[in-house]
Amino acid sequence: MRQRAKMLERDAAPSSPDDAQLHEADFSEQIVGLLKKMGVKKLADLARLSKGDLWAQSQLGKTDVLRILRVCREHGVTLRDG
Numbered sequence: 001m002r003q004r005a006k007m008l009e010r011d012a013a014p015s016s017p018d019d020a021q022l023h024e025a026d027f028s029e030q031i032v033g034l035l036k037k038m039g040v041k042k043l044a045d046l047a048r049l050s051k052g053d054l055w056a057q058s059q060l061g062k063t064d065v066l067r068i069l070r071v072c073r074e075h076g077v078t079l080r081d082g
Contacts, residue, residue, distance in 0.1 A: 020044070025071045034059050035068075043075050050081040 020043040022032045034057060040046055046068070054065045072079060 020075060025075070027067070027071070028064075030059070031064050031068065043071070043077055046072055046077050046079065048080060050079055052081065 022035060022040065022043065025043060027035070035046075038049065038053070038057075040049070051065075051069070054060060054068055057065075060068075069079075071077075
């Protein structure tokens with residue numbers, strides 16, 4: 001039981017945002033395309049953006065922005081405005 005718990009914990013550990021690509025975050029093609037237009041190529045690049053930058057994008061809906069924020073949290077990426 002303990003071995004299984006350790007294995008699950010290891011598998012659930014977030015990867016380093018420095019080398020994680022956008023497609024690894026399971027974003028839709030629309031989100032990936034828009035983020036690439038904003039200069040984001042890796043998850044770590046999201047740190048250059050603020051929440052306001054994301055909310056200002058009219059092509060992103062509320063669900064899209066919340067998904068991006070959740071992925072940032074999961075991968076340890078802190079947005080510019082904290």
